[in-house]
Amino acid sequence: MILTFLGTGSGAPTTKRNVSAIGLRFMQAGKWWLFDCGEGTQHQLLRAPMKISQLEKIFITHLHGDHLYGLIGLLASRSLRNGEASQLDLYGPPGLDRYYRAIMEVSPVHLHYPLQIHIVSEGVVYEDDEVIVTCSPAKHRVQSFAYAVQEKEKPGAFQVELAKQMGVPSGPLYGALKRGEQVVLPDGRMLDGKDFVGEAQPGRKIVISGDTEPCQSVLELAQDADLLVHEATYAQRDKDLAVRSGHSTAQEAAKLASKAGVKMLCLTHFSPRYEDEEGDFTMEDLLAEARERFPATTLAADFYSLPVKRVRKTMGERNDPCYNE
Numbered sequence: 275m276i277l278t279f280l281g282t283g284s285g286a287p288t289t290k291r292n293v294s295a296i297g298l299r300f301m302q303a304g305k306w307w308l309f310d311c312g313e314g315t316q317h318q319l320l321r322a323p324m325k326i327s328q329l330e331k332i333f334i335t336h337l338h339g340d341h342l343y344g345l346i347g348l349l350a351s352r353s354l355r356n357g358e359a360s361q362l363d364l365y366g367p368p369g370l371d372r373y374y375r376a377i378m379e380v381s382p383v384h385l386h387y388p389l390q391i392h393i394v395s396e397g398v399v400y401e402d403d404e405v406i407v408t409c410s411p412a413k414h415r416v417q418s419f420a421y422a423v424q425e426k427e428k429p430g431a432f433q434v435e436l437a438k439q440m441g442v443p444s445g446p447l448y449g450a451l452k453r454g455e456q457v458v459l460p461d462g463r464m465l466d467g468k469d470f471v472g473e474a475q476p477g478r479k480i481v482i483s484g485d486t487e488p489c490q491s492v493l494e495l496a497q498d499a500d501l502l503v504h505e506a507t508y509a510q511r512d513k514d515l516a517v518r519s520g521h522s523t524a525q526e527a528a529k530l531a532s533k534a535g536v537k538m539l540c541l542t543h544f545s546p547r548y549e550d551e552e553g554d555f556t557m558e559d560l561l562a563e564a565r566e567r568f569p570a571t572t573l574a575a576d577f578y579s580l581p582v583k584r585v586r587k588t589m590g591e592r593n594d595p596c597y598n599e
Contacts, residue, residue, distance in 0.1 A: 275300060275425075275478060275582045277503070279574040280308075280318040282542045284507050284521075285340055287314060290549055291576055293340035294542070296482060296503065297324050298423065307331040308348075309421065309482050315344035316351050321577060326352050327359055331400070333407070334366030335484025336418035337373065346374075350383040359387040365394050365407075367417045394419060396491075405477075410495040412486030415520040420484050420492045422499070425477025433470050440465065478582050481536075485543065487516070488526045496534040501582050503574070504530065505543035509560050512547075524560045528567035539564070542574040 276299045283291030293312030300306065306324050308315075311332060319326055329352065335341055345364075352359055364370070371391045392399065396419075400407040405425050412418040432452040442448065442459065450457045454467040481496040483504040496502045507521035516523050522530075524541055531539040541564060548557050557573060564571040572580070 275480065276579050277480070277501070277540075277582065278322055278324065278579045279542060279576060280315055280322060281310075281312050282544060282574045282576055282578075283340075284505075284543045284545055287312075288546045288549065291544065291546070292318055293344075295344065296542075297322065298480065299324060304328060305330045307333065307423075309333045310335055310341040310484070311343075311345040311348055312340045313343040316348045318576065319348075323579070329362065330360070331363045331365065333399075333421050333482075334364070334370055335412070335420065335482070336367055336414060336416050337369055338416060338485065341485070342373070346377050346381075346383070349385060349389065353383065353385045353387060361388040361390060363390045363392060363400075365392045365399055367419055368393055369417075408495070410491040411489075412484050412492055413489035413520065414485045414487070418484050418486060420481060420486065420495055422479060422481045422495050424479045427477055428475040430472030430474050433472065437470055475584065478584055480582055483522075483527075485521060487520055488522055488530050493530050493534050496530070496536055499534065499536045501538045501540060501580070502531050502534065502536040503540045503542060506541035506560065506564065507543050507545050509548065509555055510563060511555065512545075515545075524564040525567055528564040528571055531568045531571070537570065539568050539571045540574050540580060541571065544573075 278297040278299065280295035280297055281292035283293055287293055292314050294310040295312050295315040295318065296309040298307045305328050307330060371393060374391060394409050396410055398406060398408050405423055408422050409419040412420045437448060437451060447457050451465065451467040451470045454471055456464060456466050458464050479499040481499045481502045483492050485505055486492055504527040505522055506524035506527045508516040508523050510523045510525040513523055527541055528539060548555055548560055561571065561573050
């Protein structure tokens with residue numbers, strides 16, 4: 275899985291950052307999901323490694339414009355460029371359906387694909403054979419949700435060479451051993467499939483906070499995540515602005531990441547006040563502030579792609595090199 279940031283600024287676009295949008299690519303499946311859709315997201319896609327035709331789901335954290343105003347244009351463009359596009363599922367807080375209907379009433383677009391709108395509440399919002407998506411309330415000026423994408427555990431790898439060494443004939447017996455069953459060989463020996471399958475492969479977990487003050491619900495959702503993407507609109511010295519607007523500081527996000535035991539923290543949704551490299555407080559200072567509390571922190575930038583890796587474990591090995599999917 276790879277996250278690609280399409281917009282990392284707050285409030286309004288600047289010459290350096292567009293407003294909020296994050297793509298999550300599932301490399302082997304050839305599909306991707308979008309989290310938030312600020313104004314201009316479809317323009318950002320023209321420079322990104324994702325195709326609008328392969329967009330499968332959109333998750334909206336809350337209904338502020340810098341997370342929402344690009345939605346209708348993106349939906350329309352997906353229809354215009356793809357006459358036979360597949361169904362698109364749209365998830366978001368109460369009011370998202372009314373917003374969509376109101377726009378379509380005054381400026382209708384005929385979509386050439388099915389659009390399914392799902393109004394979310396705390397808990398599971400989507401599940402299939404491979405992943406489960408849950409959301410928890412964030413703490414912002416309007417109703418807002420954080421999302422967690424959790425892969426399901428995968429069975430361990432079948433040890434083919436070990437089976438060969440034990441004289442297991444290829445064919446149905448391989449399948450039975452791979453399923454963990456007991457089998458009887460032609461020579462009468464009984465083998466237990468559990469001895470021929472490696473450790474189960476834990477699924478990766480990604481959490482995206484949306485806009486929020488530091489809060490217990492996001493902390494709990496982020497517990498033991500491989501990656502937490504958390505807003506850091508302000509520096510700690512501007513804490514009063516963060517409180518007034520319902521946002522977090524970089525230091526607060528880092529504290530939360532440390533408490534949650536996440537492996538990596540990526541900060542986003544930055545105020546433009548820190549973009550001046552000659553200013554008295556820069557983005558590098560913001561990063562340093564966070565790393566004092568949580569060293570495994572990075573800053574998002576528009577078009578920055580961040581792989582989320584899985585550690586594959588095989589029999590007798592605890593830490594194989596990471597690889598991407």
